[in-house]
Amino acid sequence: MLCHSCYAEPASMPDCAACRGTGRATSMPLCDEPWSEVAPGLFQGGHDVRSQSGTACVVDDEFDLVISLATRDGYGPAEGVEHVVLRLADAAIDPVTATRVAEVADRVAEAVGEGRRVLVRCSGGLNRSGLVVASALVKLGRTPDQAIDSVRAARGPWALTNPGFVVHLRGLVPPANA
Ligand SMILES: [Zn+2]
Structure with a gap:
């Protein structure tokens, strides 16, 4: 993974x-927060944080839509909350994965645009969730570098240190009508 400083x-x-x-x-340290707000209504988080509480990352009904890129029994969300599961590896992005990420990012961007509260989560809440959140931000009109900076500002410097994810994000083009 990439150095968190340079x-x-x-x-x-x-x-x-x-x-x-x-x-x-x-190696990278865990975050302190189970989830962080990257843009209004758009949250990024994970299943593992530096916390004494075993239930810190359990999602109840705080969100209207939860995208889980990794799942674990007992971590919610509550019944009735829209839950989309897309298992994604923290590895290089092939064309099939790129299409899946684009589709789920579309869904995230649309929901955020409708004023819904959305959580995108993976394990550490740093890379896979950062990939989807940053992709959604580009669909909402930010440049790739602005999107990457927003994710790191919210989740800390270790977010988006998967070099393949950064290269993929920098290749995204914001939509003309955003
Ligand atoms: Zn460095």
Whole structure:
């Protein structure tokens, strides 16, 4: 994964103290928050956080739509909450995966546009959920770099450190009518 400080950007990587100029990291810490609001009504989270409470990440009826990219028994959401499960690997993005991500990002963007509260969650709430949330933000009119920055601002510097996800997001084009 990418260094959380320089993100292997050519301009800052050679002088980066965090990764000693390698641009890479071998482990990432968990977030403190079960979920974070990235844009109004759009939340990103996971199943694992740095918390003493075993139920910190259990979703009840806080959201109108929950997208789960990883699932675990007993983690909700409550009965009656729209729940979409799309199992996604934290790996490189092939064309089939790209299509699936685009479809679920469409659904997220549409729901947020309708004023619904949406949670996109994976395991750590950093990469897979960040991929879908940032893709939805691009559909809502942000540039890829603005979308990536928003995800990192909300979830912390370790969000979107999967280099393949960053490359994929930078290739997205905001819709002309956004
Ligand atoms: Zn670095």
